[in-house]
Amino acid sequence: MAVSLKKGQKVDLTKTNPGLKKVLVGLGWDTKKYDGGHSFDLDSSVFMAGENGKVTGDGDFIFYNNKKHASDSVTHQGDNLTGEGAGDDEQVKISLDKVPPLVHKIAFAVTIHDAAERSQNFGQVSNAFIRIVNEDSNQELIRYDLGEDFSVETAIVVGELYRHGSEWKFNAIGSGFQGGLAALCKNFGLNVD
Amino acid sequence: MKLTIETGKRSPQPRQYGKLTVDVGEKTVHTGNIVPGSPLPQAQAAKRVSNQPDNGNIPSRPxxxxxxxxxxxxxxxxxxxxLNQKFSDLSKILLTLEWELNHTVNQKLDLDISIFMADAAKKTKEENFIFYNNPISRCGSIKLKEDHGVGVKEGYNETVALDLSRVPPYIQTLAVTVTIDQAEERGQNFAQISKGYLRLIDAAAKKEILSYPFAEHLSAETAIVVTEIYRYKDEWRINAVGSGFKGGLAALCDNYGIETEL
Incomplete structure (x- = not known):
């Protein structure tokens, strides 16, 4: 039975699941079915940050154009353009034992593609969630349903895995930005044009 | 209960959306209180004025x-x-709509409000579809073209009186939608509407709580969801939607789970 988290809640991951090495992070959402406007395209991305909360380089930003980290520890499974159907819309695979020691936080974000041009925001997205699954046993360990936490934001940091001593923990962050992916990149110390 | 939506005069054939018959015959004028040929009531007169092309003046807030x-x-x-965080005992409210037409529109353009009272499974019973031929909900929580008797309905194109405390507990969402009457026949859509405002008013205090310019992002739609008022835990919330469908009222019925037979 997965632990269901609320915004801001932190839980232990590896301490309660000893020997856990490979996790699958699933992100999902539903967009309403209006046919009058633009379609929705939501993207997930991953920031691998150091102790100061910043990435060391572009390579630590894992997204649809950079699907795999050099260390082989984080792999983005690809872009889903519609967000249709139940279950995960996008997935990220993580090998915890391969994460470089300098990486202290692995943050998961969801952004709306072309949000400003299409006048879209998370107030039009429902049933968004993040879940952490033990890839070997396929057991769901942690789940955070974002529910009512967002409205006018166009980019959100859903949650992060972070080191705590020799263990990994998960923080259901749920903080939003109005500037899309660019605002997020700045937050994690990346320069974008 | 059999609901009949009558929209327009062109075709004598009623259109069937499952059990819901959209009879494309002569439109019965809303509640039936207004007899065709009788002098226009004040609200209708106000509507006419607002339908005049915008001559560049700053529009007065009615x-x-x-x-x-x-x-x-x-x-x-x-x-x-x-809605309850700031106004804990808010129950009797008014929803109002006003709009203007773009310069290019010479025809008459009529907007109709309908409200879908949907349950947690996003289904709406036919009796809970509140529109001009079914203008008062059985629970009494929704009354189209009313204003709780506070005397402000003449100031707006459309008003709806809502009493949140009378909404049955199994109703999760009140979806407030607007359709253009005879949109297809007249070749009209929401691109022809500007300065469209939804307002929510505390009826007892005669105090406007919020307004939402709903028409800014619209173009080819003929039926839109202006807002959803919904339960979240112990409170009522409102979500500014302003998105819609090209398929008119039928598309809205689909979206809010009015059962249709294929």
């Missing part, structure tokens, strides 16, 4: 002399607001 608007929140598309 509500300004009727209700207090000083603390009104201007909502953005997608925004969600708790």
């Amino acid at each position: 509500s300004s002399n009727l209700v207090h608007t000083a603390d009104s929140i201007l909502m953005k598309m997608g925004q969600k607001i708790s």
